[in-house]
Amino acid sequence: MRRALLVAAAIGLALGAAGCGERTSVTVYKQGKYQGKPDSLPWANDAFKGDKLAWEKAIRARNGGQNEYARSTPTAN
Numbered sequence: 001m002r003r004a005l006l007v008a009a010a011i012g013l014a015l016g017a018a019g020c021g022e023r024t025s026v027t028v029y030k031q032g033k034y035q036g037k038p039d040s041l042p043w044a045n046d047a048f049k050g051d052k053l054a055w056e057k058a059i060r061a062r063n064g065g066q067n068e069y070a071r072s073t074p075t076a077n
Contacts, residue, residue, distance in 0.1 A: 043055035064070055 041050075041052075043052045044050050048055045048058070
């Protein structure tokens with residue numbers, strides 16, 4: 001019984017120690033040069049087709065919809 005307890009404790013300790021390690025992933029940074037995908041402009045996509053003004057209008061509309069004060073205040077029509 002004591003041997004089984006020691007084996008279980010050893011396995012638990014080994015699993016616990018294995019979780020503390022840090023694995024390195026694929027390196028995307030090489031001394032001064034980023035190797036990943038380049039960033040594009042937010043309006044350079046299929047939805048806005050490069051139209052910055054349409055993107056800004058959509059962002060303003062989205063932000064207005066998230067404004068709790070504007071949503072809860074009745075407007076006079």
